[in-house]
Amino acid sequence: MLLVYTHKITPRLKFTFKHICKRILGLDVKFTSKVEDFIAHDSLKMSYTKQPLSNELFVRSHHLLFEHGISDIDISVLQWENTKGFFPTGERSDLPFDIFAASFYLLSRYEEYLPHVKDDFGRFMAKESLAYKHRFLSQPVVDIWAYKLRDVLQERFPEFDFPNRSYKVQPVIDVPMAYYFRKKGLLRSIGGTLADIGRFRFKQLYQRYSVLMGFKRDPYDTFKWIVTKQKQCDSKFIVLFLIGDYSTYDKNISINKKDFVSLIKSMADYCHVGIKASYFALEDISVLKKEKLKMEAVINRDLQAVRHSFSKLNLPQSYRNLVELEIHRDYTMGYIDTLGFRAGTCTPFQFYDLDFEVQTPLQINPYHCLDFALLKYHSELDKREHLQKLIKEIKEVNGTFTPVFHNYTFSNIDRWNGFRSLFTLILDSANEG
Structure with missing residues (x-):
């Protein structure tokens, strides 16, 4: 089990960590705001807050998982090895980006609540998305980031045996x-026939009646x-x-x-x-x-x-x-x-x-x-x-x-x-x- 120390346990934090740790990496995860509980834990652990407690595995937190509601967030997307990342964390963090806040932004579809241009059917289109604009739509970045976290945890806790999942x-x-053609009723079949004739679709007309008379599937x-x-x-x-x-x-x-x-x-x-x-x-x-x-x-x-x-x-x-x-x-x-x-x-x-x-x-x-x-x-x-x-x-x-x-x-x-x-x-x- 992974124990996460944080200054505030919020629904956003629980939701995001459970997706990354439990659903992707197969790890049970628990949270604490008590330093003594964190110190006493003798298996996987990390802190997710503004400053590290000492020399534990530490990811510096962005404010997104501790907020309520929706605000216009300034996002700068940067290259990170074979993928992209956003919400940079600074030097002391064991990951260069806050993958938890970034994952929450994508999973909650935060950007779809913000003003955007819809298509004729009122849909949110790919071109409006952060992923399309910054060219990471073709990658499952949340899963890639989760595996980067796993690598860091494996390095810090080499004796731990991580579960595997399969494609x-x-x-x-x-x-x-x-x-x-079939089962449309008399009126719709007559309407279709007249439309075929009116648009000179004689091949379709032939096909229509071949189906209706049971000669063709x-x-x-x-x-x-x-x-x-x-x-x-x-x-x-x-x-x-x-x-x-x-x-x-x-x-x-x-x-x-x-x-x-x-x-x-x-x-x-x-x-x-x-x-x-x-x-x-x-x-x-x-x-x-x-x-x-x-x-x-x-x-x-x-x-x-x-x-x-x-x-x-x-x-x-x-x-x-x-x-x-x-x-x-x-x-x-x-x-x-x-x-x-x-x-x-x-x-x-x-x-x-x-x-x-x-x-x-x-x-x-x-x-x-x-x-x-x-x-x-x-x-x-x-x-x-x-x-x-x-x-x-x-x-x-x-x-x-x-x-x-x-x-x-x-x-x-x-x-x-x-x-x-x-x-x-x-x-x-x-x-x-």
């Missing part, structure tokens, strides 16, 4: 539209392939179905259709099933609650996982709604157009509510690659290279790689050519040495 893959399959119906892949994989896929009402933004088939219910039930036999919360559920907790109850009625178990439509988050309200409805895992934390680490980590962490200064039971599972973000790389070779770079970064800290793909990504539609093999590449990365 994992946690695939997420998003299902905003289970079928492209629906292009979005890739679920047999997904189940086959799941059977070959140790970690359970998270499959998230949109079951919200039809709207401008959400166009899945109705949850009242028996075939759709059967599909969800059959996927739940092999994978973990959750919901892709509809666009309007983001703003209205009553809509979210209705969708939660509908899914629980289908799968006959408590809903555990959710992801918001369009990867949109309204912090902190989106996450407070999940906490209130006792939904315990979120998969929305990532960027739609850029590979990388929105929260600076490849380790799931708890949501910290900055307004209430409390760690909540909601586990945030940040994703690092959305299939759409790979489309900007034109060749399959280019896509593979960027994916492999990402995998390498996560493997170096034995983290969890969470990619988000859609059911239609595995279709034979031209723009998604080669994506089955990219998904397979990700799954295979968990079995490589």
Whole structure:
């Protein structure tokens, strides 16, 4: 167990140390403000305060973990060996940067509470982030910093045997539209037919009726392939179905259709099933609650996982709604157009509510690659290279790689050519040495 001496034990401090020490390094951690308790402890220990007590392992603290609320912080990002760091500590500190304050800044999404430019959907975009501006978005810096702390602790306490963790893959399959042509109802099928004719999409018109008459499989119906892949994989896929009402933004088939219910039930036999919360559920907790109850009625178990439509988050309200409805895992934390680490980590962490200064039971599972973000790389070779770079970064800290793909990504539609093999590449990365 690591004992940390500090002048003030705060919720921010506990939250950050527990993520770095317990979740990443596998170390139990306790805190004390009593010098005598600190001196008496005969295992791993460090002080985190303004001045060292004597010659113990010491990291000079920035004020961020001892504050309340949000303020505009002046941040200077500097090179630190193979990565970047901020909140420099000075000469006497055993680490050149306060990795705890810096980690809290990234994990709490502090910058997303500050004024920023949103996109047309009201999303926080990668270009607004500190990590993008200072070119460390492609690294899980919080995990890298944790391993630097581990190195310093190992040097000071060579007899201590640190636990090891292993690289994992946690695939997420998003299902905003289970079928492209099937089960849409008469009116939507007629509307689609007229649109195909009006836009001279005769190839699609032919495909539409080949599917509707049962001659061909629906292009979005890739679920047999997904189940086959799941059977070959140790970690359970998270499959998230949109079951919200039809709207401008959400166009899945109705949850009242028996075939759709059967599909969800059959996927739940092999994978973990959750919901892709509809666009309007983001703003209205009553809509979210209705969708939660509908899914629980289908799968006959408590809903555990959710992801918001369009990867949109309204912090902190989106996450407070999940906490209130006792939904315990979120998969929305990532960027739609850029590979990388929105929260600076490849380790799931708890949501910290900055307004209430409390760690909540909601586990945030940040994703690092959305299939759409790979489309900007034109060749399959280019896509593979960027994916492999990402995998390498996560493997170096034995983290969890969470990619988000859609059911239609595995279709034979031209723009998604080669994506089955990219998904397979990700799954295979968990079995490589």
